[in-house]
Amino acid sequence: MxxxxxxxxxxxxxxxxxxxxxxxxxxxxxxxxxxxxxxxxxxxxxxxxxSVRYHVIPLSPLSKLQLCLRRRKIMVIDLDETLIHSVLDGVSRPSQRGGPPPDFVLKVDIEHHPVRFSVHKRPHVDYFLSILPNYFVILDGLYLGNLGQIFLHSSIKVSQWYELVIFTASLEIYGAGVADHLDNGRHIFQRRYFRQHCLYDSGSYSKDLSRVSTDLSSIFILDNSPGAYRSFPDNAIPIQSWFSDPQDTALLCLLPILDALRFVSDVRSILSRNLHRDVQLPNLMAPRGSVGLTGNASNANSVAAANSATRQSHFMM
Structure with a gap:
């Protein structure tokens, strides 16, 4: 026992x-x-x-005065596949499976249902956003010929690069959350526009820049989808869609032209020369609601990605 x-x-x-x-x-x-x-x-x-950083060359006194006298321009920026790429939990592209972890997770309620997105930031996006609105130049006792002697207090902020505006075809509940994470309390986005501010025509959304500013000489948009700015081709800077490439440097490569563009009197005089005007748009302007939350999934490279994205179509564009 x-x-x-x-x-x-x-x-x-x-x-x-x-x-x-x-x-x-x-x-x-x-x-x-x-x-x-x-x-x-x-x-x-x-x-x-x-990584490589963009070094701002000190401006000459004349250039400083030129910026002082010019109206600060507006840079409209898209979100999905331009600054970030997000994936609805349980829906991912084959190339992303087993990839790096998301930069942040966004939880929203859609029609009383909790939805969770894994959001990846495009390489260098934080640096890109930090340099655009926070560059200062100082005028200090300049003498410029017939303009006479100009004295300005050394603490005056003469120019910032651009007024940054978010314009996305996403639903506001999603787009605002992403923008908040990118802004991170810095208040760098002066205004935000969402799907309700877009134009819906022929099964796709486009962005009306005149709604942001009636002065089209001082506004331009950075967007990966040509269909989004099809009514304003002379006010656009195209950028390749980004999904997961960790070596991407597209945002860094844009800094030189963005640095120079603030000096022109009319952005269209430069941007109208872009070759993207000759791109055939019909395939890029497919109904966005049928392919993805972001509305930029028309650039997806696989049928599988498009099919999986249909589950996200009501939230992001």
């Missing part, structure tokens, strides 16, 4: 130890996974800020 009791106790003891070991192992794996995720996220940030 004693022997049977000892055997029962021994089996119970081994089972308890095994359960405790499994719990301990699961806890260790969870902790390791968490720290691995954090290290990968920090590595991405470090790699981004160790």
């Amino acid at each position: 004693l022997r049977i009791s000892l055997q029962i106790y021994w089996f119970w003891f081994k089972d308890t130890i095994a359960k405790q070991f499994r719990i301990f192992s699961s806890l260790i794996l969870y902790i390791l996974s968490y720290f691995t995720l954090r290290v990968r996220q920090q590595s991405r940030s470090v790699m981004q800020y160790q």
Whole structure:
């Protein structure tokens, strides 16, 4: 009898130890996974800020005065596939499976249903957004021929690069959340426009820049979808759609032209020369509601991605 009791106790003891070991192992794996995720996220940030940077050359006194006298221009920026790429949880492109973790997760309620998006930021987007609205030049006792002696207090902010405006065909509940994360409390986006501000024509959404500003000489849009600015081709800077390439440098490559564009009196005099005017648009202007939340999925490279994106069509454009 004693022997049977000892055997029962021994089996119970081994089972308890095994359960405790499994719990301990699961806890260790969870902790390791968490720290691995954090290290990968920090590595991405470090790699981004160790990359090539755009060095602003000091302006001449005449250039400073020119910027002082010109009206600050408006730069309208798209979100999806231009600054970020987001994926509805459970729906991902084949190229993204097993890829880097999202930069942030956005949770919204759509028609009383909780929806969760994993959002990836385009490489260098934080640097890109930080340099555009926060560049200052100082005028200090300039003498410019017939203009006479000009004295300005050294703390006056003469010019910022641009007034930044978000214009997305996404639903506001989604677009506002993404914009808040990108802004990160810096108040760099002066205004925001969403799907309700777009024009719907022939099954697709387009963005009316005249709604943002009636002065079309001082406004332009950065967007990956030509269909979005089809009514304003001379006020657009095209950019390649971004989905997951960690080596992408498109935003950095735009900084020189953005630096120069603020000096012109009419942005159309430069942007009207872009070759994107000759791009055939019909395929790019397919009904966006049928292909993706962002409305930019017309640039997707696979039928599988388009099919999976239909599940997201009511939220993002």
